[in-house]
Amino acid sequence: MSNPDQSPHYEFAEKYDPEHAREYFDKHGSGFWRRLSTWREIGMARKALRIAGNPKSVLDLPCGTGRFWALLCEQPDRKIYAADNSQAMIDTGLQLRPPEAVARIAQAFQCSAFSTGLPDDFVECVFCIRLLHHIQKSEDRIRILKEFARISSGTVIVSLWVDGNFRAWRHRRKQERKARLRGTSGPRDRFLLRQEEIEAEFAAAGLEVVGHADFLKYWDKWRAYVVRPTKN
Numbered sequence: 001m002s003n004p005d006q007s008p009h010y011e012f013a014e015k016y017d018p019e020h021a022r023e024y025f026d027k028h029g030s031g032f033w034r035r036l037s038t039w040r041e042i043g044m045a046r047k048a049l050r051i052a053g054n055p056k057s058v059l060d061l062p063c064g065t066g067r068f069w070a071l072l073c074e075q076p077d078r079k080i081y082a083a084d085n086s087q088a089m090i091d092t093g094l095q096l097r098p099p100e101a102v103a104r105i106a107q108a109f110q111c112s113a114f115s116t117g118l119p120d121d122f123v124e125c126v127f128c129i130r131l132l133h134h135i136q137k138s139e140d141r142i143r144i145l146k147e148f149a150r151i152s153s154g155t156v157i158v159s160l161w162v163d164g165n166f167r168a169w170r171h172r173r174k175q176e177r178k179a180r181l182r183g184t185s186g187p188r189d190r191f192l193l194r195q196e197e198i199e200a201e202f203a204a205a206g207l208e209v210v211g212h213a214d215f216l217k218y219w220d221k222w223r224a225y226v227v228r229p230t231k232n
C-alpha cells in the first residue's frame with residue numbers, strides 16, 4: 001500500500017481487500033449472536049448521536065461496508081459522507097447496502113484517518129466506529145484524534161475498548177495467561193485502553209468529553225465516546 005503522507009503503518013489495515021470486504025459484510029449480517037451484537041452496537045451509536053445533538057452533517061470514517069448508513073439516514077435532513085482507507089470496503093457497501101441508504105451518501109471517498117486532506121470544520125460530526133482499538137501507539141491515536149478535531153465543527157464520536165467492565169477484566173486475564181504459558185501474549189491487532197488513558201489522549205488532541213454510550217454497561221468493553229474540539 002502506498003504511504004505518501006507518512007501515515008504510520010498498521011498491518012491490520014492491509015487485509016481489507018475485495019474478498020475480505022465481502023466476508024466482513026456477510027459476517028456482520030449473519031448468525032443470531034452477531035446480529036444481536038450489531039443491533040446493540042447500533043443502539044450504542046444511536047445514543048452517541050443523540051448526545052452529540054443529532055448532527056446535521058456526519059463523516060462516517062472508517063465507513064467500512066456501511067454498517068451504520070441506515071442509522072445515519074434516520075435523520076432525514078442529515079448530509080452523510082462516507083470514507084475509508086480501503087476502496088474495496090467502500091465499493092462493497094455501495095454495491096450491497098439498500099439503494100435508499102446509498103442514495104443518501106453525498107460523497108464516498110478513500111482517505112486515511114491520519115490525514116484526510118479535508119478542510120477545517122468539514123462536518124458537524126466525525127463518526128468513527130471500530131478503528132481506534134486497532135491503533136496500538138498512543139501517539140498515533142492522538143494524531144488521528146487531532147485530525148478529527150480539525151475537521152469537525154461540532155463533535156467527534158469514537159468507539160473503542162475500555163476497561164472497567166467484566167469483558168475487559170476477562171480479556172486482560174486471558175492475555176496474562178497466554179503470556180505466562182508462551183512467554184508472550186502473541187501478536188495482537190486490537191487493544192484495550194484504560195479509561196483514564198484515552199481520556200488523557202482526548203485532552204492531548206484538543207478534545208473534551210461530552211458523554212459516552214456503552215454497549216452494555218459493566219459487562220462489555222465497547223464504548224462510544226462523544227467528544228468536542230476545545231477550539232470552539
Ligand SMILES: C[S@@+](CC[C@H](N)C(=O)[O-])C[C@H]1O[C@@H](n2cnc3c(N)ncnc32)[C@H](O)[C@@H]1O
Pocket residue numbers: 012013016061062063064065066067068083084085086089111112113114128129130131
Ligand atoms: C473493523 S472495520 C470497521 C468499519 C466500520 N466502521 C464498521 O464498524 O463496520 C475497520 C475499518 O478501518 C479501515 N481503516 C484501517 N486503517 C484506516 C485508516 N488509517 N484510515 C481510515 N480507515 C482505516 C479499514 O479499511 C476498515 O474498513
